Amino acid sequence: MKILILCRSKSGRISPYIKEQVDSIMTFGINVEYLLIRGKSPFSYLSSYPLLLKKVKDYNPDIIHAHYGLCGLLASIQRKIPVVITFHGSDINNSVVRKISKIAATLSKANIYVSSKLAQVSSNRAGVIIPCGVNFDQFRPIENSEARKMLHFEQNIKYILFSSSFRHKVKNYSLAKEAVTKTQGYKIELIELKGFDRDQVAHLLNAADLALMTSYSEGSPQFIKEALACNCPIISTNVGDVQEL
Structure with missing residues (x-):
C-alpha cells in the first residue's frame, strides 16, 4: 500500500505527532511519501494544487491522508484517489476554518477526529475517533x-x-x-x-x-x-x- 501524506509546514519540518505516526505505520511495510504545504495563506494552498496533481500522477498512491481541514479540502478537490482527513483541533475550534473543514468532511472518503468533542461539533458525516499516540519508548518516567x-x-x-x-x-x-x-x-x-x-x-x-x-x-x-x-x-x-x- 502507498499513502501520500498531505500536511502544512511553516519551516519545512513535519510536526512530530504526524512524523511519529508515519514512522510507526511504515514499520508494517507501508510505503509513505509527503507533500508539504508551505505557508498558511489561501494562496499557499491554491498554488500547491498543481503540485498535488503531479504528485498523485507520479506516485499514484492508494490513499491520501490529509492532516487538518484545509489540507483535506485541497486533497478532496481531486476525485481520483480516496482521501482520509484527520481533524486535529484548530481546524474545528476556529469558527471560520470550521466551515471549510465541514465542506472537506463531506467530500472525503473517511474522517478521523482526535477527540470526541471535535467529532460532535464538526460534521454531519460520521467519523472515527483516534487520538494521536505517544511513543512510550521515548516518553517514560525516569528519576x-x-x-x-x-x-x-x-x-x-x-x-x-x-x-x-x-x-x-x-x-x-x-x-x-x-x-x-x-x-x-x-x-x-x-x-x-x-x-x-x-x-x-x-x-x-x-x-x-x-x-x-x-x-x-x-x-x-x-x-x-x-x-x-x-x-x-x-x-x-x-x-x-x-x-x-
Whole structure:
C-alpha cells in the first residue's frame, strides 16, 4: 500500500505527532511519501494544487491522508484517489476554518477526529475517533533527580513547563504568567516549550515540577499525554479531551 501524506509546514519540518505516526505505520511495510504545504495563506494552498496533481500522477498512491481541514479540502478537490482527513483541533475550534473543514468532511472518503468533542461539533458525516499516540519508548518516567541533573536544573527552583511557545496566542501565555506571578513562597521558573528536540522534551517533562497548559482551545493535546507518560504533575484548562485522559 502507498499513502501520500498531505500536511502544512511553516519551516519545512513535519510536526512530530504526524512524523511519529508515519514512522510507526511504515514499520508494517507501508510505503509513505509527503507533500508539504508551505505557508498558511489561501494562496499557499491554491498554488500547491498543481503540485498535488503531479504528485498523485507520479506516485499514484492508494490513499491520501490529509492532516487538518484545509489540507483535506485541497486533497478532496481531486476525485481520483480516496482521501482520509484527520481533524486535529484548530481546524474545528476556529469558527471560520470550521466551515471549510465541514465542506472537506463531506467530500472525503473517511474522517478521523482526535477527540470526541471535535467529532460532535464538526460534521454531519460520521467519523472515527483516534487520538494521536505517544511513543512510550521515548516518553517514560525516569528519576526526577537524574533528569534535573541532565538539564542542569537548580534544586531550589520550581520549574514549570509551559505547553508551547509564549507567542502562540491560543495557548494563552498571559494566564500562565498571571498564575505564576500570584504564586507565593517559591522561586519559580516558567519554561517556554520551544526549540527542543523530542528527547529534550521527554527530559523536561521528567525534570519539571509541573506541566502547565492554559490554552483557550485544543483538540487532543500531545503535551498532556506525554506529561502523563512521564508521570509529570499537570494543571490544565478544561479543553479538548483533557478531562477524559
